[in-house]
Amino acid sequence: MELGSDLNAGEITIAQYLKDVGYQTGMSGKWHIGKEPKAAGFDFSVFFKSNGTYYGRQINDEGIVRKVEEHCDLYCAERSVDFIKEAVKKEAPFFLFHNTQLPHMNGDLIWDARKETKERYEVSEMPVAANRLDDLSGKPEYLKSVRNLSQAKVYGYPDEQAIQKHTRDYYAVITEMDEYLGLLFQTIEDLGLKENTYVFFMSDNGWMLGEHGFTSKVLPYRPSTRVPLFVIGPNLKPLDLDQMVVNIDIAPTILEMAGVLLPDNLHGKSLLPLLKQETVNWRSSFVYEGLGTYGGALPNLTVINKDFRYIETFENGTLEKVIFQEFYDQNNDALEVNNLMGSAAVKSKVGEAQKLINAHKNRILKQ
Incomplete structure (x- = not known):
């Protein structure tokens, strides 16, 4: 919208x-x-x-x-x-x-x-x-x-x-x-x-x-x-x-x-x-939608949780081709300067995030 x-x-x-x-x-x-x-x-x-x-x-x-x-x-x-x-x-x-x-x-x-x-x-x-x-x-x-x-x-x-x-x-x-x-x-x-x-x-x-x-x-x-x-x-x-x-x-x-x-x-x-301070099963992460192209931005989907931020940037006008990936450790790099993509230490977390993004992307494309 x-x-x-x-x-x-x-x-x-x-x-x-x-x-x-x-x-x-x-x-x-x-x-x-x-x-x-x-x-x-x-x-x-x-x-x-x-x-x-x-x-x-x-x-x-x-x-x-x-x-x-x-x-x-x-x-x-x-x-x-x-x-x-x-x-x-x-x-x-x-x-x-x-x-x-x-x-x-x-x-x-x-x-x-x-x-x-x-x-x-x-x-x-x-x-x-x-x-x-x-x-x-x-x-x-x-x-x-x-x-x-x-x-x-x-x-x-x-x-x-x-x-x-x-x-x-x-x-x-x-x-x-x-x-x-x-x-x-x-x-x-x-x-x-x-x-x-x-x-x-x-x-x-x-x-x-x-x-x-x-x-x-x-x-x-x-x-x-x-x-x-x-x-x-x-x-x-x-x-x-x-x-x-x-x-x-x-x-x-x-x-x-x-x-x-x-x-x-x-x-x-x-x-x-x-x-009300009740014990409740709450989400641990969510997918942020950056689908607009205002000011030259490219479409992106981002998984955000307390531990990391994983960003997929897509080719302009589509969610089909990922052209860049970023992974930031939110506990040790709150300023989001050090992109950890390619590090073996974050490979499993990247995989988890990609599953969330793919599921979210499928919901978007069905709308």
């Missing part, structure tokens, strides 16, 4: 499942599906498509398109608050799908935070990736011309101070995202909803800030594929989990929390047993 395309015929969204059992459903913020939110099961929708300028954005507010002068994320947060308040008035359970533009860049590919927000961070104190000078030996040749590298050079990478300044700007827009999301958390507090409201926070991708000399995302390395996730709500005790959790696990978790019988065709698993 590409950005802007419709769901497959017959696909039922989480909003539709929840709406069918009496939930008020709302979405606010960035929207990447071809059909509009109302057609995807949302009663309330305030949205913009793709990325772009932070200010003066064209936003579709309940069917009326208007130019909004304030920050698009601030406006959408305010409208999400309106949705929550209206649901409370109706004494109805609600589901809100709130998406932010931040920390994505603006239309000029910069993090355009306010001056006073940037000043909260000292450039000299920003971290710098230890593998920023990676010569990319042991990695596919296409990476030497991929947009992740060429755009990084535009930002001044791999110069240490350039990376620190860029990282400062990244921290600043995340801080502003926190500020706008704070309106939602404050509303939940003010309306006395903490005892019956669950909040899921996650990102759709990681980001590279000089690792291997790269910027941006889409590549199959740890900084690009690993994302933050937290869940807060009633009867959940503070804890850190290190299980292999994937974005496809969010929908079944929310549906189970809402008492919806889980459909057999869902790909993910409910996180509820993990959140």
